[in-house]
Amino acid sequence: MKYAVIKRVVIYARVSTEEQAENGYSIDAQLDILRNYCMATQAAVMDEYVDRGVSGKSIDGRYELQRLLKDAEESKFDEVIVWKFNRMARKNIDLLHIVEKLEKNNISFRSYSENFETSTPMGRFALQMMGAVGELERNTIIDNVKMGHRQRARMGFHNGKVPLGYTIVEGKGGSREAKTEVIIVEEEVAIVRYIFEQYAAGHGLKTIANDLNHRGRKTKNGKPFSTTAIRDLLDNPMFVGKIRYNQYENWAEKRRKGKGTDIILVDGHHPPIVSQELWDKVQLLRKKKGALPKKRFEGEYLLTGLIRCPECGAAMTASRTVNRSKDGEKITRMYYSCGRFRSQGSAVCHANSVRKVEAEQAVTERIQQAVTQPDILKKVVQSVNERRSGRIKPLRDELTAVQARIDKLEEKKRKYLELYEIDDIDRDMFSERLSLLNKDLDTELTRRSKLELDLRDDQADPVSLELVHDLMAKFDALLHHSPFQQRKTLMHLIVKKITLDDKKRVCSVDLAFNEETQKHFLSLAPSAENMAEGAFPFSGKASKLKHLFQITI
Template structure:
């Protein structure tokens, strides 16, 4: 029989690349087969990198569309499992799609076709074996995942953890994202709440998955042992071969603080996702540059020398260098003052009240203050990453030019690099615009915020904290007694 319109269907999935059935090899053999039979090839339908476990494939979808339009007389594949590895899907395609539309199906390797009774019987038998092989592959893959984990390799896949790329079967540090991970750990150890870290990171950074959507993502990153070089699979932890992003000492300090905050969460202790005190995360020492933290300081009775009951103790904001964790210190010594929490909180809230009571005060502050420019680490990292990506593209083009890489392969390898390059360039443009036009509140936006929190004195703690965080970027405690500097978000 001479078929006028033959459709060649070829597929290669990632889990069977090693079988040797490449796209080019399948096409070459199918074309020779058609030449020998004097068949006319209508079109070639290709699905590179798609699994045979389902029929959601672009090439197969286009083939079915052309079949429904009456353009195809015969579908030719190199091997039955190229069509599908599922018995159910194979029989569906042949019995529900091909035959009802007067389209025959031939598998070249198995040497049978649906135009004969014997060929139809063999289709059902071979479909069973195709599905059996698929189940065997799943078993081998599961065993392979365990073996990879034991050898220190990450399980692989399309969703590596933030901070890493998955290259040639290994986790490789992504410097732009790794900087974000290190910053999260640093901010948390410096006293920031997980929620405040989330708000900052979401505003200033992006990742491979677009952006950070919930504060819980930050919590997961702060607890993920993959960042200290560990691999976990099926509940068992192994030593990884990838380079750690966080050192063990820093990681353990973060876990300790996380555990303490979580276990003591009550009215008297903060949640790991929200700051307990009004100004947590905003206070900095104007002398040494360290952060300020809140600490309860018990008082002694001047007569007896004994500590007074804790209910009568005061909580103070203190400089880390002067009286805090050594890891948080910015100098060897600092005499910057400690300030009672209740007093400083009142000062800041009073300043916000002045903004509300005096509409002209906004313009007065804007005219008298100017933002300080800081070194943009993010932009530097992005530019380095862009240069590295361009270097990889240039190397591939060089290999193609000298004939080392065939044209069929260069496209698959260079496309994701160009896509990555475009994304980096887009992020760089956005970052540059932010630097040219500082991301700050307008006067109208500031007034809207003040209107939303009308009765400041009667707000609960969380709403007061939200108000302060919405209007203020930073507060510096200056060496002079009772002296502070507020960095507003509208300046």
């Protein structure tokens, strides 16, 4: 007698805040459709993974998708089904990467609306084609939005946020382009003019930032001024009545490397803050100073960005002093100094400099001690496991509190629905209240997903002494045998932060190991035979770390 094998299926649903507001996409509608489909095909729904109010641009912040991928590694289901393939990812390359992870664990991917699944060659082909079409559609929409922004800019209207000195209000004009208006904020104007006047008088970026911070002035975001903030203000032509657009393209991905080739610079409809004469003088000085050679520090700084200032906790950066001895010989001393002090001045923090050689020696010795002295490493591993177990109760308590808030919000939604059904509340008020409740509910549900993911990692098997010793030994060997660039790469991959005490001595070194760092960098100690120039030594298959874990030495 033959028994039918019931397919184990999980449902994934996602909607971003913008999609829900603009297109009316509904998580509940997606779930209802997929549940009914599974019931009709007699598939067993093992779980549902729902990311609410989250963009599909990347996996970051999508805790339910992360949980799904972890469950896939444990083969908890046979198929993932979505309403549309773009619920899983917006970019074709991300979609294919996720599907590849599923296929490695013999899990197929099915789209209900597009009617395909990846267990067959034709299904995989359809996925690739539809993914490419979906990305083309998304890019076309983005281009159309950018076209509208470019047209607004050419007409002298501002796009996006405004800098210090301005704010946006509802426009008085009847045209579509003039629906918002940029006006001056008087209390901020004085700061902007002061910055321009001080720079025109010959003061540097750090001097101006330091002076403003001592006076308690803040940027548009309410933060202390930095050299970068001052520079961006001085380079913004909006203050002289101009609109500049398309200076950078794809800022979120390329940052300043995405320099635009078709920069728009036209007269704007907003009032200027600085005079043309002052602007021209400042730009002349900016151009002259920009042509000066940059300061260059001799030597190799291994720990930049990793050492934390003992006073404010900011990352410390490279610095040096040059003095002359009694016989006239030049003496260069290299340090790590507080990055906030170097950028924002003494109003925010102090230099708190620590000698480069001493800091790097202390860190490498601390790592070596953990390898060569078993008692130290044993205490470290014991501390890691105790800390992991100690985190569980607070996480569970917070999860209970979050679930209570979710239940309360669901109850409120039910009551408003009852009031609406008996005509005790008008449609507009009901819609407004429901929108606010759904927004709060999405926040709490996302928080619950993150807590469940954190709890899952913390309840994993205890970290073994042998595993930590093996990782530390290989890390230490690489640090002693690799050239500088590889050592710096390793440091930034594995060291989370280095803390100094109040006497500016290395207090603790926080390390983080995960599957990728172990697989690609700590699989084998270096040797002359396999050491290719510019490459990390690697051969054979590394053991697999299932979870990220951190240790402090």
